[in-house]
Amino acid sequence: MRVISLPCPHCQHRVRAAKSRTMSTLMKEITYMCQNPECGHTFVASLEVLRTLSMSAIPNPEVRIHLSQHVRNACANQLALFKND
Known part of the structure; x- marks a missing residue:
């Protein structure tokens, strides 16, 4: 490393x-x-x-890390898909 x-x-x-x-x-x-x-x-x-580029598969609920714009957009797109179902 x-x-x-x-x-x-x-x-x-x-x-x-x-x-x-x-x-x-x-x-x-x-x-x-x-x-x-x-x-x-x-x-x-x-x-x-500084920020999250890829979400953790085992997130610690006590840790708050800003999401990158890319991750925010991806989350918004996923939520939109659920709303349309």
Whole structure:
């Protein structure tokens, strides 16, 4: 599996995830360290669930995630089919 990463915002070199902290079901903070010894920048970034692209087959009723426009349209189309029956 590929690790989610981004370049150092200062020198554009590779960074390494040093640690992470779960903030909520939908958000995690990740501490990154620049691998360029001349830079040495350490920073925190966030990883957040933003929207649903495909509905879960086993949804957690306590989790509320925005639906993408595509999913909203698909749901509206399915509801329209049921109304027409």
